[in-house]
Amino acid sequence: MLMIADQEAWAAFERRDRSWDGRVIGAVKTTGIYCKPSCPAKRPKRENVEFFASASEASAAGYRACLRCKPDEVSRDREAVAKAVKLIEAAEEAPTLDEISAAVGYAPHHFQRLFKRDLGVSPAEYARALRAKRAEKNLKENGRVTDAIYDSGYSAPSSFYADAKERMGMTPSAWRDGGRGETIRWTTFDSPLGPMLIAATSKGVCRLTFNDSEASLRRLFPNATIVEDGGGMRELIEGALVAMQRPSAAPELPIDVAGTAFQEAVWRELRKIPLGETRSYAQIAAAIGHPKAVRAVGTANGDNHVSVLIPCHRVIRSDGTLGGYGGGLPNKKKLLAAEGVIAREAQERLPL
Secondary structure, rough: HHHHHHHHHHHHHHHOHHHHEOOEEEEEEEOOOOEEEOOOOOOHHHHHHEEEEOOHHHOOOOEEEEEOHHHHHHHHHHHHHHHHHHHHHOOOOOOOHHHHHHHHHOOOHHHHHHHHHHOOHHHHHHHHHHHHHHHHHHHHOOOOOHHHHOOOOOOHHHHHHHHHHOOOOOHHHHHOOOOOEEEEEEEEEEEOEEEEEEEOOOOOOOEEEOOOOOHHHHHHOOOOOOEOOOOOOOHHHHHHHHHHHOHOOOOOOOOOOOOOOOHHHHHHHHHHHHOOOOHEEEEEEEEOOOOOOOOHHHHHHOOOOOOOOOOOOEEEEEOOOOOOOOOOHHHHHHHHOOOOOOOOHHHHHOOO
């Protein structure tokens, strides 16, 4: 494992972080025992611990499982989730929870909890996200909407329309035709972070970015009806300004974004970060069940279309430096200062 991952793993063991169970194993050289991060046993000295990606690797290295935290059971859970993901991805029609849990040898209610713990979504939600992503691809490539719907695994057009309305916010033809039939309102406004563009569908904010333009919005939705706002977005603008200046008083603004299952898992995790706290890219990767996908998390972070509302500015590097930010590092400092993460007078001294 990389040194940075070792540092993250040790931090997880120190705080007994259950979200890391099954993602890393700590083996104690002086006792010959390996444990999961949440093990309640007294922590050994750091120099006596080495880390493995799995219980099987620790066992192969000559260590034996802790009888107190039973790390082998957690590894079995991870293998079951991985097997379930393969079953869902290989199925023409989404399997039921009963079918999945029977295939992996778990009780349905217990496996539902394990799956959601690891991936942030239930098996049904994962299947819907996968099916919707296939539909998006097929609608762009297929000349017939109905054919694309069935090819994506939907049993009937009605289930796709219900899914699309709930999850994507656009009709099937809009996906195929680059937003055709959608109306997106937009405007720019001055903020403490500089000029910003805000755009919204009827469902919520779909774009909130720094120094952006109508041209980039049209590139995202080339066939949508793009309308400059005449004053109707005032409430959304005011809510965004409060989120930047007084985040503790910020309203819950509606957003309308969609991405891959991985991107959406990252964005959901970002929204879970409490006000006044930060997470590292590695912590986000671990929390969504992909501890090695640190770079991919960074990319998903950068693909966030609604800055501030999905707080990608709360993600920093493991060494405490800020990392990147699409709105510029000075703005990242300002946002973190407004949230109490750093003292305002320390903004200029915070390492980049």
